[in-house]
Amino acid sequence: MTLIEHIYEFRRRLGFALLALLAGGILGFIWFKYTIRPIPTLGEIMTGPYCEVPAERRLNGTEGCRLLQTVPFEAFMIQLKVGLMAGAVLFAPLWLYQLWAFIAPGLYSKERKYALTFVGFASVLFAGGAMLAYLLIPHALALLMSFGGDSFVTALTGDKYISFVLALLVIFGVSFELPLLLVMLNRVGVVRYAQLKKWRRGIIFALFVFAAFATPGNDPFSMLALAGALTLLCELAIQIARLHDRKLERRRKEEGWDNLADDEAAPFDYTPSTVDEPEPTRDARARTDDVT
Template sequence: MTLVAHLTELRNRIAKALLALGLGTIAGFLWYDHGLLTFLSEPYCSLPAELRFQGDDNCRLVVLDVFGGVLLRLKIGLIAGAVLSSPFWLWQLWAFITPGLKRNEKRYAVTFVAASTSLFALGAVLAYVTLYKGLELLLGLAGDEVAFQLTAPDYLGFVISLLIAFGLSFELPLIAVALNLVGVLSHAALSKSRRWIFFLTIVFAAFVTPTQDPFTMLAMALPMVVLFELAIQVARVVDRRRAKRDALEHFHGLSDDEASPLDAGPSAVDTAPTPPGALLAEDPAPADRAR
């Protein structure tokens, strides 16, 4: 394809992706009043009643300006629409990139996309599960005489930032695996830096978590440590296979007068069969034996 044809295809696929995003945003905008807002506010509404200021028996979030509710609904609808339409716009991206990839590169790309999606979802689910404990700890530190009435933009922005922070953080070990697959980062370097990786992971979790409480920090750091250890073990297997493959390629590329790189120890020499010609050459002639 020519450059103009590539640009035309890119324009068409971006237009289709934006159309899918717009339809997803409309669906998220309509979903806002039919379960989405309840789902996002459930961790706050599940807190003990003494931590929340309630004018009535219902759990309500507050909006302090006229356009705050509309902007909040559009923001939540856009984020929900991006999630709902992600299969379609990711497919448009994949269809644009695929013709330029080889078969093994396509296989790696599919595996990488599936793993990154699963890790992001795992991080978001873990963030939502730990959100209740984090809020209870943070709001409880203010004392028994203080009750909170959170504004909807602040609270929902906090929840979304926590979900995104957990989801993106769980992608970091996958990036280490990807760097190892392309040969930039070796298992030896990862294994040697294991303690520093674990320490920096804890520091990273302390700065990234919006709540910055010990419970949420450990809830992010401990799974990331496990994932980094898994990434180190994957790098060990990949480097071992790569070394074996390189040795075989080097062996097949040798000329007739070059020594083999394979390690032939004494045991291999002793157990190797002796050619019949060598036995005849070493066997003394009958006349010599008679002498």
């Protein structure tokens, strides 16, 4: 394609992606108040961790589990924000496909395979991190609200609480992508297992420092949970790098790469059949049709 055609294609894909996000936001906005059986409402899901805190720690806890609204428009903005984020997650396959459809034509088949693998594992890891954060929120809130004894009662505003929950979900989800990044860097040859093994202690220390600054509540429970989970995942990534490097080393010995001189070419197959042929552009197809 020409540059103008790329811009038009980008505009078209971006428009479809925005439509998907808009549809997801509308669905999430409605789901916030209405039940999609057997799934509870989105509002109940978001306030669930707060409702698990002992009633004596909540303001008017014996009368129910409700957040505090300080301005009239606050509840609407919270419903809109949560609905948009939920819709973006639910409709992620649609807008991610538009992004993929724009990028994929410029990639070779091997690059497409790696990209699809990366996106698949990244989605699973993000969902796992967000789920872990959701399970930890009640314990983190109970710990944070226990300080002060009977001298304090917690009255959480809706905006502060929802922001805390969303931040924790996003931080845990994004943090779980770090081990996958190590694996991909090892696959492309940027880092090796020997380097990761040498840096293991420094990586673990850096993960604990990152968890201390990343967790929004600054409570030790969430920090240790995030650091512990990242440590296990990074160790798994290091072992995957170990298996990959061992396989690569075995292949180098079998094909005799180590015995090559510095100015001697590696025994790769450079025949045209092993290279993906580029697809004809729109103008080229039009010229072909005119000739035929």
